Amino acid sequence: MTRDTIRKSEADRRRAVLPDPAATRQSFRWEDAGAMLDGLPGGGLNIAFEAVDRHVAHGDGERLALRWLGKDGSTRDLTYAELMRETARFANVLRAHGLQPGDRLLSLMGREVALYVAALGTLKAGLVFSPLFSAFGPEPIRTRMEIGEANAMVTTESIYRRKIAPWRHEIPSLRTVFLADATAAPEGCVALGPAMADAADRFEVAPTAPDDMALIHFTSGTTGRPKGAVHVHDAVRAHAATGRFALNLRPGAVYWCTADPGWVTGTSYGIISPLVNGATMLVDEADFDLDRWYATLERERVQIWYTAPTAIRMMMRAGVEAAQPYDFSALEFLASVGEPLNPEGVVWGSEVFGRPFHDNWWQTETGGIMIANMAAEDIRPGSMGRPLPGITAGVVDTSGKTLRDCPPGEIGELALRPGWPSMMRAYLNEPARYAKAFRDGWYLSGDLAMRDAEGCFWFVGRADDLIKSSGHLIGPFEVESALIEHPAVAEAGVIGLPDETAGEVVRAYVSLNPGYTPSEGLEREIRGHARKRLGAAVAPREVIFRNTLPKTRSGKIMRRLLKARELGLPEGDISTLETDET
């Protein structure tokens, strides 16, 4: 359903950090973003210095950098000066344990203060930071640790004991494990609290160069193992500029990004961009809870809020009445990312919060927001908006020998001209997969989209079999691999099915080995196995039994066909079908 365009007033435009996006698109060069940064005093560029230390040097050390809200109702505040000292301590702890620039540290913990300190302290010390989602099961953790060749990790005692200790010694690269909440650590681990207390609170930021590796964000692949997208310190130019352009970030603004740093949004816009822009960021340790969220928006006087469609749809389910007791008058800019926000959600923002949600689009590989509904531009609900200044986006037809630009109204693959600073620089150890992402001078996103006559982009779907559930990209291959480890499962095909809350939910089709028969008990057993291996966010919510799965001549399961049949869609080209589903 299409909705009327939401018009912005003159006052809206004047208030925006980027008051005239069209003009800035014409004039902006990425070199200009360098002026938003300081650079290291002795030369070089370091994300953590730009995010923290330079604000202290500018005399803003007493400004609140981070307000942490604990699950138990407690709060902890850190000013920029305090955050500088804490991150210095962490960097000193790394050095004390022999960790050097270029080494890789992986984090695996909930949204506790130590996670944020570790992220920035790691970058400060010149190490590479790679965040993982703490709800992952042991399998995804291990795979990513192997690909990332992690040298150190920061986690909690409980996660370590349950998910890592059993196989820790099979990871040859891993030297040190820091336990954030331990007072006395088991063998081979370091209790972080006491180590921090003993460490000096001054640290000279490692002299990293703009092209030095800073971050590894893992993303799922359609086939094969997950990919480690590599980002460099120069990405901070994009974090600085896009935070202003797309989120209206500015010094002192109270900002809440609800994403977990285990996903790229929670790092780029849940740590780096708000701090680089001098904002005050809220971190909520707890997950979505309707009344807690509404109360947080009210009590903390949140001005800028960056959240996700799944959460917005959960709020919508509860109805307008649930929001009525609260005062949201401090809110001035609302944004959403993770998957397309349906037009109803955009408009619902206006009804309940007095401001529409501004959807935007980007992905792990782009490192930062690329296309957005901006504060000073009208919103066409359901659209992802227009490219940010510095970004050239297109829709291309990939079926021919060379790419063809699609005219407005035609569906093609969403593509970007390479060259923005936060673009991934590699998939770790996989140059062929990296090369495949580029063609004829374009980066191909894997998303299908359409551009309208006004230059707004509209998401259509994935060009591949990746599943988008609650904003998380899930690779079917990783799920299938875990399923076939169960002794009963012979083959598995995994697809995403539309879901009104999560966008898509993961469903698995399996055929069984001889000696096993389908039953409700077996369905639960297989699902339980997958949840233990993969974690709740990745495992299938439903397992369906089939005698055989549709396969190509080369033996590849045709996920597309499973999905088309499930949804009653045309089956498309089935010329390669060898064995059909029964």
Place this chain on the structure above:
Amino acid sequence: MTEDDIRRTFLDLVTRVAPDLATDDIGGDDHLQDDLELDSMDVLNLVAAIHERLGVDVPEADYMEIATPNRAVTYLSGRLD
């Protein structure tokens, strides 16, 4: 339904949604999300299952009333009267 029946039913529904858990391993004060690692989609599925099995509609604002088995038994007992 006695409180024991309600508890049994609730735990059965939890382990249907999250079959990585075994009924015997779930403590009365275990928090579904913090301790047992259900995610928000699991909670939605659990609410749907409660509705289907017991005919009780749990509104969003009451989700914390079913956050642990003990709380859920108290809450559902009240709603089933």
